[in-house]
Amino acid sequence: MTNILKELRLKRGYTQEYMAEQLGYSDKTGYNKLENGNVKLSIARAIKASKVLKVNPSIFFKDDVQDTSTKEDIS
Numbered sequence: 001m002t003n004i005l006k007e008l009r010l011k012r013g014y015t016q017e018y019m020a021e022q023l024g025y026s027d028k029t030g031y032n033k034l035e036n037g038n039v040k041l042s043i044a045r046a047i048k049a050s051k052v053l054k055v056n057p058s059i060f061f062k063d064d065v066q067d068t069s070t071k072e073d074i075s
Contacts, residue, residue: 004059004060005034005035005041005049005060006035008053008055009035009053012053012054014052014053015028016028016031016032016035019031019035019049019052020032022048022049022052023045023048023049023052024045024048041060043057046060046061
């Protein structure tokens, strides 16, 4: 997730300070911890970040999603 967040930020030309402000951090330190993986991205912040970065919020969780299906082979 951290690489995706940083890549998208850089692609848009945004600074860490700008992202911190958009996500409700008082300074860039909190955002930096998020981007470096020291803090997990909450769903609420993922939604905010997705709006700022113009992406689907699920992109931030694609590596965390697990298949929990209970399909059984009934043949």
